[in-house]
Amino acid sequence: MTAPAQTAEPSAGLSTATKLLIMLVLGAAVAVALGVYANQHTPTGRKPYPLFFSGMIELKVWFATLALALACLQLLLAARLYGKISIPKQEPAWLGDAHRLTGTLAFAVTLPVAYQCLWGLGFETMNTRVVLHGIFGCAFYGAFVIKVLGVRWKGLPGWVLPVAGGLVFAMLVGVYLTSAVWFFTSSGQALY
Amino acid sequence: MFRRVVNAVEIFAAIGAVAFVILLFANNPGGAPAAGSVGAQLFSANCASCHGVTGGGAVGPQLSGGAVLHDFPNEADQITFVANGRGIMPGFATSLTPAQLKAVVDYTRTDLAK
Numbered sequence: 001m002t003a004p005a006q007t008a009e010p011s012a013g014l015s016t017a018t019k020l021l022i023m024l025v026l027g028a029a030v031a032v033a034l035g036v037y038a039n040q041h042t043p044t045g046r047k048p049y050p051l052f053f054s055g056m057i058e059l060k061v062w063f064a065t066l067a068l069a070l071a072c073l074q075l076l077l078a079a080r081l082y083g084k085i086s087i088p089k090q091e092p093a094w095l096g097d098a099h100r101l102t103g104t105l106a107f108a109v110t111l112p113v114a115y116q117c118l119w120g121l122g123f124e125t126m127n128t129r130v131v132l133h134g135i136f137g138c139a140f141y142g143a144f145v146i147k148v149l150g151v152r153w154k155g156l157p158g159w160v161l162p163v164a165g166g167l168v169f170a171m172l173v174g175v176y177l178t179s180a181v182w183f184f185t186s187s188g189q190a191l192y
Numbered sequence: 193m194f195r196r197v198v199n200a201v202e203i204f205a206a207i208g209a210v211a212f213v214i215l216l217f218a219n220n221p222g223g224a225p226a227a228g229s230v231g232a233q234l235f236s237a238n239c240a241s242c243h244g245v246t247g248g249g250a251v252g253p254q255l256s257g258g259a260v261l262h263d264f265p266n267e268a269d270q271i272t273f274v275a276n277g278r279g280i281m282p283g284f285a286t287s288l289t290p291a292q293l294k295a296v297v298d299y300t301r302t303d304l305a306k
Contacts, residue, residue: 043241101198108205121241
């Protein structure tokens with residue numbers, strides 16, 4: 001795998017293994033903390049900001065769709081950055097920034113969705129889909145923390161960022177499959 | 193220029209993430225605590241997250257204020273609906289006993305209807 005060169009900068013004297021361990025622990029802590037909050041917090045059952053949608057769930061489904069679309073675009077940009085695809089032939093100078101922008105926007109779009117899930121609904125166990133959705137949702141933010149730390153911490157092995165990014169993407173796909181795909185195919189609700 | 197825009201977006205997203213965490217803990221609208229009856233407790237545990245703690249509606253439709261009596265004049269129909277579910281509404285036949293189904297339906301038709 002040909003990865004973009006990373007700056008081999010000794011960061012606070014920590015070994016690579018220590019950095020990876022810290023990243024994993026912090027990511028797991030965030031995921032577990034969100035799960036504990038969802039489980040312990042009394043769900044409000046409120047729909048705080050349906051905006052122009054007919055209901056909160058419709059807003060969440062379309063925001064999640066936008067997040068996944070941005071994440072797919074980010075994946076394509078990453079593939080070009082790592083030379084896995086060669087379109088365009090000449091790598092534009094803005095490619096890295098576009099990759100950052102799509103990822104940041106995808107993350108930002110998930111926040112109002114996750115907020116209503118955690119604050120309004122909590123961790124539900126009524127069926128397998130709902131349980132998996134809660135687990136994927138919490139794991140998504142844990143994986144995101146790992147990815148951000150991987151970006152900010154220099155001197156890590158070249159495989160760390162693709163693996164962390166792939167993990168974030170996989171968790172988002174899991175969230176989407178257990179919510180929006182179900183909504184579009186099985187819920188019988190209005191689409192927007 | 194583009195990089196400045198990206199940096200600004202990242203800062204806004206970070207602020208959004210901080211606000212997200214603060215609001216999770218600070219934004220407590222309150223609401224009626226679950227009363228002591230079995231039906232109330234079952235409602236709180238199984239229904240309130242979608243229909244609201246007072247049955248005022250949220251992801252699911254409003255049940256309070258007699259709305260459920262309007263939709264289900266016949267209690268048996270409501271019990272069947274709650275047991276089997278439909279569309280976005282999950283069925284509770286496997287997670288609640290017939291007695292529990294009746295208790296929670298009774299709660300929505302009496303206490304929440306007031």
